Amino acid sequence: MIELEGLTKRYGDKLAVDNLTFTVRPGTVTGFLGPNGAGKSTTMRMILGLDHPTAGSVRIDGRRYQELKDPLTYIGALLDAKAVHGGRSAYNHLLCLAQSNGIPARRVDEVLDIVGLTPVARKKAKNFSLGMSQRLGIAAALLGDPRILMFDEPVNGLDPEGIQWIRSLMKSLAAQGRTVFVSSHLMSEMALTADHLVVIGQGRLLADMSMADFIAQNSQCRVRIRTPERERMLDVLHTAGITAVEKDGGLLEVEGSRAERIGELAAEHRIVLHELSSQQSSLEEAFMQLTAGSVEYHAHTGQAQQTGGTGPAVVPAQPVAADTKKES
Amino acid sequence: MTTQIIRSEWTKIRSVASTVWTLSLALVVTVALGMLVSALTRHGFENMREQDRLSFDPTYISFAGMGLGQLAMIVFGVLVVTNEYSTGMIRTSLAAVPQRGVFLASKVAVATALALVVGMVTSFLAFFLGQALLGSLGTSLGEEGVLRAVIGGGLYMALIAMFSMGIAAMLRSPMLSLGILMPFFFLISGILGAVPATKKFGQFLPDQAGSRIMQVVIPAGDDTPYGPWGGLGIMALWVIAALAGGYLLLRKRDA
């Protein structure tokens, strides 16, 4: 369990984290989302006692981080995969961490095996790819078999096999009753992994709710219907008070009604369906909707860059940045 | 608790190549240069001036390489600390050991112990090999002040490494630390100690005060206000100041 209370961090006159209060509970994977510059990393660093909060406090299982004896056995964290001395071997890197917390050296071989780095355990970390470094970082987090795990962008650089692995690893860690706190920018990954979401923007808490609630609150549910008896279906829907929109290819789209209800209606009127699928907004769309106001580095959308004598079509700037997309 | 952190720091130190490189370089350079100079000195002792012969210090001669060897010791001390920062490892380390004072103390203790062992070996090796090459001119450990000078040589090297660690903990960047320490020890300290006007101040600088302990024969006309152990004490004060500064900054800063 990680408890944050009124956590605040100020750099100069910039408020990086602003009065953040939430609890990360055991038994679920909690996703930690926010645009770049929202204060996610700063928050994670304060949880680990690396940065001193300007105000507020963080408790790990009820205690301050500095008070933990052998902290790696309470909380394992992957912050920055490349934060390893390049000249040290993977084995020695983990060994020195294990020793500092009184973890037996055999555990090092074990975690290396878990993450699949045993063949390169004695190689220098300098030559590791980002994916391998990421695995090393995950191994370090698992070292103390802690009850709380914190991962910052765990799938960065992992290949698809590794992504699937970390996905199920996090789920099984949570299923064992551990607290798993994951930050990521990859909404498709988050949608597959997290049960609960904490969303921040510009240092403030925007949402702290379950994944399903989050998507439901920040999006609209659509149902797609394909049927050979289009006219009849429309009539049926109309009498039931449901408005359907005709799309090309004989497709009908219904907003604000559930697929179950439409299925029952069709069966009642013996209408044959060729497709009946509910199109839930993706987490990505829901997230865009929520954080639209707190994005810090907007890609330039206009074509205003044709200033110089550099000629036309200087730049393939996108008129299709976040704003236009989420309205559709 | 502390023992496990010390074991961890020992793993860190022994598992990087720079430790082996810098320490073996310190040993080889100091001993080899000392031997070379000792051999050359014996060869031409008859031709020396009378005055030089009177103040001839066989112990100090065998430590001739110390001036260059300490360069490697400084690099060792600086890299031990700044490696953590330049790689980002410091965050992992401080997450594993949140007690920053204990962390720094363990790191310095392990590195100093290692530097002390290497320094002692270097010092004794340089002495014995140097004396062997000096032949009849040589002295022995039994002579007055000689044992002190040889042990002092080892202590001096360890203290130099500690001082570098303190400075490095304050500055965090290897380039900056080396950029300040190297010119300081090699040029500024030497110049300040040699120019009469600044000599009074210069002789209280860490390396000048500390290297006093390696001298057995005091040259004529020497008016240094401290003895061998006093000099080492002055150096130790510098070391304590540097380490205290490093600790205070580490505690205060965000990692």
Place this chain on the structure above:
Amino acid sequence: MIEAVGLTKRYGDKLAVDNLSFQVRPGAVTGFLGPNGSGKSTTMRMILGLDNPTAGTVTICGRPYRELPNAPRQVGALLDAKAVHGGRSARNHLLCLAQLSGIPARRVDEVLGVVGLHDVAKKRSRGFSLGMGQRLGIAAALLGDPQVLLFDEPVNGLDPEGILWVRNLMKSLAAEGRTVFVSSHLMSEMALTADHLIVIGRGRLLADMSVKDFIAANSAGFARVRTPDTEPQQREKLTSVLTEAGAHVLPEQDGALRVTGLPLPRISDLAHEAGVRLWELSPHQASLEEAYMRMTQEAVDYRSTADQKAGLMQPLPPGAEPPLPVPGQGQPGWYVPPPPQRDERASAPDTAQSSGTSGRPAAPAEQPSAPVAASAADPADSAPSEDAR
């Protein structure tokens, strides 16, 4: 146009890239896929003339990279976003690259605007987050307005807004007729961005085909069917009817059925005939991820295994009682580390018959390679967009 012929790179006795031949054509986004360690980065570095091939050649517009008269004007590359001197500001970093190939300084401000870094242009890049570094790298690639673009993991560290932007950027670059070559591990992104795929494994070419062909060749689509949750007998009825008609039916976790081997209208008709009401009937194209996983199974270098946790067991002196769990650590529902046990592996002969469990704690072992994830692919993810075409 990038053309590799018999490209080979050997490090010591390890063959990183093995006789690779392919073409990357203009006007399309070409994805470059492969497991970690398959030689993707090495190939990219050889394309850019950073590494010398052991054998073979790779040319851009007919010339080796190092012989291009003004390389950045023809090829833009994002290799490693952090390959920047941290003490230099974003603008100066781009400026020195621009000057290197005679690009006017105005262009620097333009690309800074394009990637959205104009506000931090004067800040030192040391303080940049990975996402900002990535944007800076993309700016550097766009600087020369080149006809060939290489991106290595472009969305690494970008936030969702940035990911969306990069996705659209790459598509429009290709639409302008440029050659866009992108390597990525994120299959969901690739499915949305790439038109063509080049897949390598262990340094060898595994596939060079369009995304559609790739998915079709390496997987099968299926239909998701749901019957009223309240009436389980309807589900059983449908299952038997569909199985009789020759379909392959698998139950899914949420109570839906996964049907392969029958087209959607046929399923609908069968359900209708059997009097089964449908709550859902949706087509699913297998995801790119599934197709990819199937193809590269053998070529993965670093495999993960289950967590044994034997290493946490302190070997106790013989006869000693295992210590009791620490009070306060046993709250219900929380994970409790397994209590230390005697290490049975120390006395091998005694445990010969129970070797399967020796040294293993009672706690459930993790099953990292379980295929849960692939089947639970987000319906809103890639399948509908494939279908919409």
Place this chain on the structure above:
Amino acid sequence: MSTPQTPLPQQAAPPSWESGYTSPIPVVRAHLGHAIVSEWTKIRSVRSTVWTLGIYMLIVLGMGALIAWAIVRVPSEFHGSENPLAFGFFGLLVGSVCIITLGVLTVASEYGTGMIRTTMTACPSRIRVLAAKAVVFFLVAFTTTLFSAGLVALVHTALLDGTGARQPTGEEWLRGTLGISLYLAMLGLLSLAVGAILRHSAGAITLMIGVVLAPLVLAAFMQVESLEKLRDALFDYSIPSQMAVFYANTGATLRDSGPSGWDSLWIILGMTAAAFAVACVLLQKRDV
């Protein structure tokens, strides 16, 4: 618009749609000039290089001022026929550490940060990159040294004027300003080449400082006559003594051995050329 980048005959042949997109910005052939401008931006846009240069000038000017102050206080001690410019030597000796650091950092810091991959991608001609770095560094080091050393020399001669010291001759002026500046810039270039060979900042700086100091330390302990030749050679050819040669009295060679006149410059030129040859070969051969 015809494709501006058609350097190859086979490229000119296919119609534009086949080569895909064509940039409207005219493509110029990149040459050394571009690389030099770029390297200049690199040097001036990083704080550490600016700081190192600043400290360098501070040391040279500061020590010059210190000595000037000593001249004013006790002018009688500075009589004689010695070269009146010689007092500038001390500042430059200490300052040489900065020049070495700067030289090494110019190349090695690119390897440390990974920037080298970006640079090599932007300019695949590796020799051109190295040449541009050398040219820019040389000019920067040379002008800074010339300015600082010249200023110190002017102040010193002005202060010494009237204390009985002689006026420096034209050749002494030339060597005490232009000569020493060329020498220090070459020393920096040597460090730059060593940095390109070792690709590791701390290693290269340590090595270069060792090269500067080792002969002196060795020589200092050789107090025996039979070794005088070796000792003198070590002493004479050590880098600090070679620097001192530029301040020696013209005509009056105090020692018969060792370099004199402009010899030092040719020696360092040879060393630097050799180091550059090695660096170029390695640069071409190695993977970045």
